[in-house]
Amino acid sequence: MKLYHGSTVAVRRPNIHKGRKATDFGKGFYTTTSFEQARKWAVLKMNREQSSRAVVSVYEVPDDILASDLAVMRFAGATKEWLDFVVSNRRGEESARYDLVMGPVANDQLYATIRLYEQGVITSEAAIEMLRTHKLFDQLSFHTAEAVGLLKFSEATAVGGE
Numbered sequence: 001m002k003l004y005h006g007s008t009v010a011v012r013r014p015n016i017h018k019g020r021k022a023t024d025f026g027k028g029f030y031t032t033t034s035f036e037q038a039r040k041w042a043v044l045k046m047n048r049e050q051s052s053r054a055v056v057s058v059y060e061v062p063d064d065i066l067a068s069d070l071a072v073m074r075f076a077g078a079t080k081e082w083l084d085f086v087v088s089n090r091r092g093e094e095s096a097r098y099d100l101v102m103g104p105v106a107n108d109q110l111y112a113t114i115r116l117y118e119q120g121v122i123t124s125e126a127a128i129e130m131l132r133t134h135k136l137f138d139q140l141s142f143h144t145a146e147a148v149g150l151l152k153f154s155e156a157t158a159v160g161g162e
Contacts, residue, residue: 003031003059003140003151006041008051010156014059014148025073025101026089028143031059031151037105037137039159046160054160059151066102070147075103078131080124087118099147104136 005011014029021027032038035056042054066072075082082103110131117127142148 001033001061001063001065002154003033003061004035004038005029005031005057005059006038006043006045006159007055007057008042008046008049008053010055011057012153012156014142014151016142016144016148022090022092024086024089024105024139025098025103025141026143028101028141029148029151030139030141032105032137032139034137037139043160053158055156056159057156058154060154061150061152065150066100068150070099070144071097073098073101073103075101078104078128078136080128083114083117083124083127086114090114090118099144100140100142102138102140104131105139110134110136 005014016027016029019027019029023030032041035058038056039054042056045051046054062068066074073085075085085103113122113127113130116122117124122130142151
């Protein structure tokens with residue numbers, strides 16, 4: 001299976017300790033199965049950092065990675081469990097209990113809805129209904145050295161800038 005990571009540089013050796021803690025699935029190395037989503041992340045990061053480059057790194061992983069002996073959490077779409085997990089991680093409350101986590105991306109467009117749920121303004125059912133109106137891309141995050149060791153770098157492609 002191919003996975004993609006958007007950045008301003010080619011990431012040949014992913015580092016699980018470099019990312020921010022208060023993200024969707026906690027601190028880890030984030031990838032997606034969508035080249036287009038990784039390209040968007042790379043361009044967004046390029047603009048935020050005022051960099052001149054946006055790069056998508058491509059990795060190969062075993063097709064059965066989610067069925068491995070690793071501790072895996074997989075969310076099949078925007079569910080109450082996913083919503084609570086994301087809110088908890090963004091508050092910095094979740095610990096790194098999983099080697100791998102896969103589920104929808106709670107990007108900036110979705111975060112307004114998640115924030116309303118987090119503040120108790122809307123119910124989980126209302127939040128999930130609102131989230132269903134968006135195209136949800138997936139993300140697969142790696143949280144341990146054992147898990148990230150399964151990523152085999154294959155190439156990097158410049159997708160913006162220069």
